Amino acid sequence: MNRDHNVKRPSVVVIDDDKSVREALRGLFESVGLATETYGSVQDFRASDHPEQAGCLVVDIRLPGESGLEFQESLARNGSPRSVVLISAHADVPMSVRAMRAGAIDVLTKPVREQDLLEAVYRGIAEDGARRIEASSRAGVEARYAALTDRERQIMGLVVTGMQNKQIAAELCITEATVKLHRGNVMRKMEAHSLAALVRMADIRT
Structure with missing residues (x-):
């Protein structure tokens, strides 16, 4: 050298x-x-x-x-x-x-x-x-995303498209209460304080 x-x-x-x-x-x-x-x-x-x-x-x-x-x-x-x-x-x-x-x-x-x-x-x-x-x-977003369950990732993917809880429930054939539970877990695990923040994180991953 x-x-x-x-x-x-x-x-x-x-x-x-x-x-x-x-x-x-x-x-x-x-x-x-x-x-x-x-x-x-x-x-x-x-x-x-x-x-x-x-x-x-x-x-x-x-x-x-x-x-x-x-x-x-x-x-x-x-x-x-x-x-x-x-x-x-x-x-x-x-x-x-x-x-x-x-x-x-x-x-x-x-x-x-x-x-x-x-x-x-x-x-x-x-x-x-x-x-x-x-x-x-x-890297931080990917690490947090990796901690989501398959269902939570599915919910996140629908949430960031603008779908409402009721629409997601119908799409996945689950109750609206279940959607709210998963959505709350997604927001907490992704450390997203708003829907806009979650959308930005989804954009970072693409």
Whole structure:
């Protein structure tokens, strides 16, 4: 592993095979208070202790071994929340379009304007944080949903469509009192304080 800088919780990770570029970018990011780590290749980064650390990745498109574009696409395929800003001295339009379609925050051409890069990185950090919060919320909803019985899940599915207790009772051939009991259990187990909250949870699961 070729680690140029060692901090516990980086906000920015730079992957570039040119050491002078790595050092320059590290200096830029640290000058504005962004903790930074740098690596010479994707392989070095993958071998690091925290490959899923939150923040933004700044990656050269053309790297030895796994390219920056291939790396970014693999993150997208695996559902990683990581934000990626790609940089290159040789980026063309098709390559840029391919990167953006795969979810890149931006594709910047070297020499990169410092302000453009900082703006892209700040945007990447914000989007990374938002995706991680969403993922955490989804995990919580899934855990609570897993605690429901089959009947409670069935009731929840009908409740969030707007069906009334009487309609649900007729649909399932059970009493309205039974529907109310199950509905109360659903609201309690899902920690939903309103029907609107329960609907949002159902939306998160879809």
